[in-house]
Amino acid sequence: MATKTRTVEVALGTAGVDSDGRAVRTPMTVTENGSVTTLEPPALGAAPELAGEHMLINIGPQHPATHGVLRLVLELDGETVVRCIPHIGYLHCGFEKIGEYRQYNQVIPWTDREDYLNSIGNNVAFSIGAERLFGVEVPPRCTVLRVIAMELSRIISHLVWLGTTCIDLGAFTPFLWSFQERENVYNLLESWVGARLTTSATRVGGMAADIPEGWTDQLRHFIRTFPKTVDECDRMLTKNGIWIGRTTALGVMSANEAINYGLSGPMLRASGVAYDVRKDFPYLDYETYDFDVPVGSNGDVYDRFLVRVEELRQSTRILAQAIDRLPDGPVNSSDHRVILPPKSRAMSDMESMIHHFKQVMEGPRPPIGEVYVPVESPKGEKGYYFVSDGTAKPVRWRIRPPSYVNLSAISKMVEGHLLSDVIAINASIDIVMGEIDR
Amino acid sequence: MLPGSANPGAPAPATPRNLPQRGGEPNPSAAAIAAKFGKSFVRSEVIWGDTNVYIQASAVSEIIRWLHDDATQQYDYLSDVTAVEFRDAEQPLEVVWHLRSLPFRRFLRVKVSLDKRAPLAVDSVWPIYKSANWLERECFDMFGITFTGHPDLRRILMWESYREGYPLRKDFPLRGRFSRAEQLRQALSITTEGRYSMEELSVAQAFEDLPEDMRRRLAGGERTGE
Numbered sequence: 132m133a134t135k136t137r138t139v140e141v142a143l144g145t146a147g148v149d150s151d152g153r154a155v156r157t158p159m160t161v162t163e164n165g166s167v168t169t170l171e172p173p174a175l176g177a178a179p180e181l182a183g184e185h186m187l188i189n190i191g192p193q194h195p196a197t198h199g200v201l202r203l204v205l206e207l208d209g210e211t212v213v214r215c216i217p218h219i220g221y222l223h224c225g226f227e228k229i230g231e232y233r234q235y236n237q238v239i240p241w242t243d244r245e246d247y248l249n250s251i252g253n254n255v256a257f258s259i260g261a262e263r264l265f266g267v268e269v270p271p272r273c274t275v276l277r278v279i280a281m282e283l284s285r286i287i288s289h290l291v292w293l294g295t296t297c298i299d300l301g302a303f304t305p306f307l308w309s310f311q312e313r314e315n316v317y318n319l320l321e322s323w324v325g326a327r328l329t330t331s332a333t334r335v336g337g338m339a340a341d342i343p344e345g346w347t348d349q350l351r352h353f354i355r356t357f358p359k360t361v362d363e364c365d366r367m368l369t370k371n372g373i374w375i376g377r378t379t380a381l382g383v384m385s386a387n388e389a390i391n392y393g394l395s396g397p398m399l400r401a402s403g404v405a406y407d408v409r410k411d412f413p414y415l416d417y418e419t420y421d422f423d424v425p426v427g428s429n430g431d432v433y434d435r436f437l438v439r440v441e442e443l444r445q446s447t448r449i450l451a452q453a454i455d456r457l458p459d460g461p462v463n464s465s466d467h468r469v470i471l472p473p474k475s476r477a478m479s480d481m482e483s484m485i486h487h488f489k490q491v492m493e494g495p496r497p498p499i500g501e502v503y504v505p506v507e508s509p510k511g512e513k514g515y516y517f518v519s520d521g522t523a524k525p526v527r528w529r530i531r532p533p534s535y536v537n538l539s540a541i542s543k544m545v546e547g548h549l550l551s552d553v554i555a556i557n558a559s560i561d562i563v564m565g566e567i568d569r
Numbered sequence: 570m571l572p573g574s575a576n577p578g579a580p581a582p583a584t585p586r587n588l589p590q591r592g593g594e595p596n597p598s599a600a601a602i603a604a605k606f607g608k609s610f611v612r613s614e615v616i617w618g619d620t621n622v623y624i625q626a627s628a629v630s631e632i633i634r635w636l637h638d639d640a641t642q643q644y645d646y647l648s649d650v651t652a653v654e655f656r657d658a659e660q661p662l663e664v665v666w667h668l669r670s671l672p673f674r675r676f677l678r679v680k681v682s683l684d685k686r687a688p689l690a691v692d693s694v695w696p697i698y699k700s701a702n703w704l705e706r707e708c709f710d711m712f713g714i715t716f717t718g719h720p721d722l723r724r725i726l727m728w729e730s731y732r733e734g735y736p737l738r739k740d741f742p743l744r745g746r747f748s749r750a751e752q753l754r755q756a757l758s759i760t761t762e763g764r765y766s767m768e769e770l771s772v773a774q775a776f777e778d779l780p781e782d783m784r785r786r787l788a789g790g791e792r793t794g795e
Binding site for chain 1: 571572573581582583584586587588590616617618619621645646647648649651653654655656657665667671674676678698699700701702703704707711724725726727728736737741743
């Protein structure tokens with residue numbers, strides 16, 4: 132019995148989908164005993180009606196990729212986000228309310244806990260604002276130490292951002308590298324102020340402590356070794372095909388949109404707006420330091436990454452200049468309306484004793500007035516707005532939280548993107564829920 | 570777009586020093602508002618180097634729109650919207666807008682005084698600045714000020730069913746208005762739907778599609794898995 136030979140050829144690989152979203156099937160040929168038959172593709176029925184079926188996905192509040200207790204309710208069409216409703220407030224502690232019941236120096240520990248990756252930077256920002264309200268000037272050594280504090284905390288914050296964003300997008304190694312360096316900065320802070328995370332390092336009119344002996348050498352060592360880590364992370368990610376694929380053209384904000392949505396910090400600069408509070412509304416003599424403001428061009432997640440990595444290098448530059456110019460002298464203002472006089476004088480000098488008594492019993496009292504002093508925090512423009520009625524406690528203490536305003540644009544940024552891109556976009560905002568909910 | 574681009578001849582910005590408490594160089598926008606909106610302009614002052622402009626509540630939208638659009642002002646960036654209530658109960662509540670002009674590198678604080686005996690309402694600046702969205706919601710949440718024209722004025726930091734009032738008002742005690750027992754009772758009696766507003770998600774019909782027993786549990790406010 133002769134066996135029939137039968138060959139079936141099927142074009143491999145999908146040719147894609149047609150304009151209605153149906154799979155395009157290529158014709159098959161069947162060769163049977165020499166005769167070739169071409170089979171037409173089976174007629175497709177009506178396209179399934181999927182357009183009306185939207186799915187709701189709830190991300191958070193307890194979800195590692197939301198960087199805290201953020202809850203996003205996403206309405207999905209297939210895998211595309213149609214609508215995003217963010218919910219916040221799970222960490223609301225009423226910092227602003229509590230601040231109205233505390234003296235100025237007593238508020239400083241609360242600033243640690245607000246943007247907890249930038250605690251020493253918040254301390255400095257608070258003190259600059261309060262000092263303007265009190266009309267107090269600080270000595271040059273204090274100013275330079277505060278610049279060092281702010282740049283160290285910018286490095287910490289950006290490193291945490293880099294590490295956690297890498298984890299979110301599936302890269303594990305840069306996370307370990309950046310957290311190792313962060314540990315080095317925390318060691319520096321620990322030997323300076325005695326605390327790693329909740330520093331409370333400043334006072335109105337000065338610092339809680341001067342740097343210990345040999346501290347600048349440790350900092351110099353850090354400045355020498357740190358750029359190597361940045362370069363390693365840079366090499367690992369910047370030209371990495373997976374990284375580029377997961378970050379480019381996501382969450383694009385044009386320059387005008389970014390300004391209108393009130394974005395600030397690396398988010399705004401990635402969109403091409405060179406607004407940096409350190410350059411445009413300087414404080415702490417930042418205009419005398421030589422550093423560049425990195426600016427992106429596309430305003431997508433990849434540009435935000437590039438801007439932050441470059442800011443790590445610029446912060447290192449500022450640190451190097453700050454150590455070189457660090458002057459000798461006192462760290463505290465000599466104005467004894469805000470800074471306690473030395474104990475020896477308080478016991479021997481009448482006026483010092485009065486200052487001591489007044490400060491301890493009533494607390495320093497600013498004149499009636501209000502100030503808003505913005506600083507460039509790692510997240511963007513952070514400012515403390517104080518209103519004083521002449522008593523020792525502020526009438527209103529307002530935090531202008533940069534990541535709160537940045538996060539408010541998330542609906543605009545994620546809509547139209549895929550579900551998996553929501554994670555990348557959310558990571559690129561660099562949110563800290565402690566600051567958003569306060 | 571570049572900060573400072575509209576005013577190239579201006580000296581490079583520098584850290585302010587020895588600012589006087591009152592007086593000093595006022596922001597030219599204050600005089601411009603006074604000249605253009607004479608009736609709606611109340612007064613202006615310079616305090617610690619920043620200019621405060623007090624305006625009438627009825628003209629907020631108009632004046633801030635002009636500050637945003639006019640080529641000689643260009644206040645393109647809204648830093649903050651907040652409110653201040655003073656300890657003196659007689660003093661009016663103030664709503665504060667912190668405006669920033671990137672092209673001119675200027676900062677202006679616009680203020681409106683609201684009489685506490687009247688309903689607290691002021692125009693929303695959301696049609697001008699999208700950043701006002703959450704800032705105004707927070708101000709509503711904390712002070713109870715209604716921003717007319719805001720597209721979605723809901724509580725943001727406190728939850729939807731929060732009944733104790735407006736936390737940053739001076740008549741709100743630091744520990745909350747209700748006793749701990751009452752706070753606990755309310756927290757335990759929260760229904761799922763109160764937290765996960767079905768209406769907001771426009772899936773009210775999805776509730777009907779749930780199995781009968783699940784619907785009964787949700788409607789009865791029963792908590793599961795806690």
